Amino acid sequence: MKKLICFVFLSTILFFYGCDGGISPEAEDNRPHDAAGFGGTVSFKGSWPQGVTRTHIVAFRNPLVSAGDFNALNLAFVSDSIPFGVSGIVYSSLVNPQLQIKAGKYAYIAVAQSKTPALSLDRKDWFVAGVYYASGDTATPGTLVIPENTFVGDINITCDFNHPPQQPPGGE
């Protein structure tokens, strides 16, 4: 009987050793990327503020050091609107962007929200819910570099409504 138990046990070990881990992610290389872009996740913590009419991922070329830096020329990317109330999304700048990004260097990537009924480019109408930080440095906004014909992943942003990030100058 002991031999039988040992046989069953060893057979089981060998059987599982021969198994792989099941379903695995499709390799990124197998996916078509004919344009430069970036992507990652946005996660939301806490309750969404009431009255928010639109939420977008935005990218600016230069740092926002004054109210004047919040302008259409500095703005390089605007994502499709993020649905109100979600706990998180996976995004790609290549999918339905309102303003397409190009290869280059970007100093400020953020999730911005607005409460105005109509789309506005006035700095006062926007507040920042979350900022992209590189390598865990939450003191300085992270810089994004997108090489030509390259998709940069892992640009993850956390929006904590209970602890919003430092707001760029010019807001209310």
Add this chain to the structure above:
Amino acid sequence: MRRILILMLLFSGAWNVAAQTGTIYGKITDLKGSPLAGANVVVLGTTTGTSTDTSGTYRLSGLKPGIYRLEISMIGYRKSITGEVELRKTPVELNFTLEETALQSKQVVVTASKYEQQLSELPVSASILSSAEITNRNVVSLDYALRYAPGVNMNMDQVSIRGSSGYSRGAGTRVLVAMDGIPLYTGDTGEIIYEIIPVTQIDRVEIIKGAASSLYGSTAIGGVINVITKSIDEKPQLYLKTYYGLYDHPSYKEWDWSGERRPFNGQTLTHSNSFGSLGYVVSFTRSENLGYRQDDYYKRYTGFIKTDYRLSRLSSLTFLGSYLGQNRGNFIYWKDSRHALQPRDIDQGQKVKSNRYMLALMYSNVLSPDFFLKLRTSYYRTRWLDETSSHDTSTTGLLEGELQSSYRIMKSLFVTSGVEAGSGKVNSNLFGKPGSFNIGVYLQTELKFSFPLRLTLGARYDFSRLDTLKGFGSFSPKAALNYALSENTSFRASVGKGFRAPTLAETFTSTTAGGIKIKPNPHLEPENSISMEIGINHRFSSFIASDIALFQNEYYHFIEPGVDPVDGLVTFRNLTRARIQGLESNFTFSLIPERLLLSANYTYLWARDIEKKTPLKYRPRHQALASLNYYSGWLEFGTDFRYWSKIEALDFELVDLGVVTDGDKRVPVYLLDFRTGYNLLSLGLPGKVFLNINNLLNYNYIEIIGNLSPIRNASLSLEFSF
């Protein structure tokens, strides 16, 4: 001063007890004289009890002088109750020998024929899940437990017995799930909401395989799952259970959407008692799961009440009530295989709120030793609301009733007959405001011959109507036999017709879900089947038993969702002429008598659309299940291994339409679960602690398209019974 008073009280109490109490002690052994550790010793009529230690000895102290009876029990041994023992001040020594019960299949009783029969006498295949099998696995919802039943596979929350069902996202079921005989399908979608069944109150789950429409009517086309709740204890009892668990990190960095181990937990509180003719049990459960997938969380509250009022020695009135309140996310399909634990952008933030309750009243009366009557009525109300932009909602009330009589006309002839009716009303933006009505009458006779043959003949006629549509009738006959070839071998065979009426959801749904437009089809007809089976049950010895069945099911007018080529919209249609053939084999081994038990099952399914000559969706061809359990005194270990071959077909059209990216990804499945339990009676506490690790190998697999099944998770549970 207060401390002194307390000390005085304690001291005086101790002295008092020491002066007026006695002790019963002794040793419990098996027939070979070996001591049995972990045997339970309970003083009947009290809550006093203990367990034997590693040398098989026990000691019950603090008993007042009087006359007592002891009950000694242990898993794998026949329960023993002593005669009356008079206890005075001097200790009394009582030694016992417990008899091994080996494999206990003959003692198992099932209600497949709407009255109690021994499992070995059934003319159809059946499996039993015991209360311990559910509790030891820390199952929080019955659908999880069904995954461990032979011949059963779950496609997410849709149960399939021997390949009866694929996956239709909750619209309809081909297996009738009932609680104490009360059907639990909802009035709108016809789906089973497993969470409303209180798992801690389950005594056993009976799974009847093959068409059972001749007795149970529509939806029993693939079989019946009857959940039998526990009977009410005569002694006051308080039961507490709590558990906490965590999902591990996913196997791949790309999937780690939250960056944390996601927790789940739950608590159950149950109280039962009896006063004279009235007994009751009340149970409340809260459970929460943050989900290993984004937007796949839930928070639920369930309540259960059962009262049993004995009107006379032979008649009783039972009331059952069950409630479920739930808020949950709604994960529909993954974004793609690189984001397998996150929903598509279009489905972000989906959540559903629901409230459901079921009330039932059952009356039974044994009018004579040969004639008994049962009457039951139930009302099942469900309401759910999609709290996202669609605001889809449905409120349903389903009233059901059944009158059943069983009459032993002569020693060799037993007749069961009855009438069952139901009426439903729906108010929904998806289905409109239709009503439904059905009525069925049935008659079944069991003939016992002088040679060991039992012949069962039965038939049922059902009439169903959906709202103002034309009604339809269905006649479902069945013939079955059980022949005891010897004391250890029985042969069975059956042939019967099954049917399932289309549900309101399948007929009237008009919506856009997950990017797919669904249109109603008022021309749907019932689907039918002819189910055949032969089987043999054989006990090779006290320690090895087997059961093998060959089956064939022919399905006509199978209702399945499909794309209408005229307008490209999805609708439910009577599409498929299907055939499912197969073999199911079950073996049970007692490797080390009463210590090490192995059960193994293999099911082969050949499931084909015989017109298109294509495999049916979501029916794995090979399925295997093995459970190994080891009991050693206070400790127990168990492991389950489940395998099923790669699903040959799933909803490929969703992949072609671009609805589910990487939706064709599927694999053969190898799952290993592990559990261990420890009886805290060894520490003087009336409880148990369990550690469960599910999907130990963290194997990544799907049950339905674009939905990664639970990753490795571990939970610790504690239960106490006072």
